[in-house]
Amino acid sequence: MRTPIKKRLQFLTVAVIVYxxxxxxxxxxxxxxxxxxxxxxxxxxxxxxxVLLPVLHWFxxxxxxxxxxxxxxxxxxxxxxxxxxxxxxxFAEFFEFIMYVRYPLIGILxxxxxxxMVMIVKGLWQARKLSGDPRIHTFEKYQNDEKKLTLAxxxxxxxxxxxxxxxxxxxxxxxxxxxxxxxxxxKSHWLMLVVACFTVGSLSxxxxxxxxxITAFIIASLSFYTVIxxxxxxxxxxxxxxxxxxxxxxxxxAFMSFIIIDIQNISTINQGQWYKTDDKEQLILGQGGTAxxxxxxxxxxxxxxxxxxFPEQVSKLRLHVENPKVLIxxxxxxxxxxxxx
Numbered sequence: 001m002r003t004p005i006k007k008r009l010q011f012l013t014v015a016v017i018v019y020x021x022x023x024x025x026x027x028x029x030x031x032x033x034x035x036x037x038x039x040x041x042x043x044x045x046x047x048x049x050x051v052l053l054p055v056l057h058w059f060x061x062x063x064x065x066x067x068x069x070x071x072x073x074x075x076x077x078x079x080x081x082x083x084x085x086x087x088x089x090x091f092a093e094f095f096e097f098i099m100y101v102r103y104p105l106i107g108i109l110x111x112x113x114x115x116x117m118v119m120i121v122k123g124l125w126q127a128r129k130l131s132g133d134p135r136i137h138t139f140e141k142y143q144n145d146e147k148k149l150t151l152a153x154x155x156x157x158x159x160x161x162x163x164x165x166x167x168x169x170x171x172x173x174x175x176x177x178x179x180x181x182x183x184x185x186x187k188s189h190w191l192m193l194v195v196a197c198f199t200v201g202s203l204s205x206x207x208x209x210x211x212x213x214i215t216a217f218i219i220a221s222l223s224f225y226t227v228i229x230x231x232x233x234x235x236x237x238x239x240x241x242x243x244x245x246x247x248x249x250x251x252x253x254a255f256m257s258f259i260i261i262d263i264q265n266i267s268t269i270n271q272g273q274w275y276k277t278d279d280k281e282q283l284i285l286g287q288g289g290t291a292x293x294x295x296x297x298x299x300x301x302x303x304x305x306x307x308x309x310f311p312e313q314v315s316k317l318r319l320h321v322e323n324p325k326v327l328i329x330x331x332x333x334x335x336x337x338x339x340x341x
Contacts, residue, residue: 003281004312007060014056015075018048022086030088042091049079065310132173134159136250139260139304153308157229157255164232164240164255174243174250178327181286181320184237184254193230197223229255242319242327244334251319253285257305259317265301269331270294271324283312286320293319293327 022045030042057075061067138156142149163169183189201223208216233255241252249261274291276284283303284291300313321327 004065004310007064008310011056011060015053018053019082019086022048022082026086027088030091042088045083045087049083050076053079066313132245133250134163135258135308136245136248136260139308143302149308153304157307161229161232161255164235165228167235170235170240173240174245176240176243177330178242179322180237180241180251180253181288181322182237182241182254183287184233185241187234187238190230190234193233194227197226197230242321249331251285251317253305256307257303259285259301259303259314261295261297261301261317263331263334265297265299266295266331266335267298268294268296269328269335270296271328274318282316282318283314284318284320288320291318291320292324293321295319 135156138152201220205216205220236255252258276289295317303312
């Protein structure tokens, strides 16, 4: 597991532990008798909420994941909210301002977000007649505007899931030039996930219907609806994991993540054998602990991980593909033709 992903998981684990301890062990009222010992539970909670977690968030999420610095505000806001409901009553009232300040802040943010969403939906609607993956069109449209791109990419996954799940919609898709080896390409994996979706949906409805019929219906519907996403994930991994689109090379790491590479930006392509254990920081796409193709770039490319919410800049990319020789031959021809042009 690469460091940015490992660090994010570690931070999430620590944050959950700190907040759970705060909610479970802080008393409802703290009796201060003039000694530091009487304040020790509260001081430890303050240190955990407002010192430990922000420091860990800075180094493990922002620095390790190359995220924007302003995101440190998010952990302070979350800690303030948790303090409001977990600190002893006579101290929690100091965080009451969160309850009042949040409304105008939420209002301002909603206005900004709604404006951006209207512009994005308008752009997606205008692009409805464009052929190909909606995610690619979205990235090309908003790649120079990080705020819009962050909002638009997750939204583009919805039409993209239908585009890939229904064979008729993707019948004119560019032909694959290679096959990335992933679990999602296996039909039994797809079938197992489909069965899981229907099982979770049915059980959730049975268990919740007596408590709330509306809630049961919503959760069951979401579970059943996930079948579209699961099917798209399988078809992308099976048929469209690596393909050319004009002067771009598209590589889909199943359906959740992808990278768009400018052909002219590829400096070298090598065939060989590289192990994840030898370089855990190197991005490798494909199942297993080895890669058989290595691409080097003249300038960094952006790998859009987890529906584009965790973009990473990479100067090198390693792949585990089914037939590396054929892929290298096809890419070499395309690169040669661009050099001659």
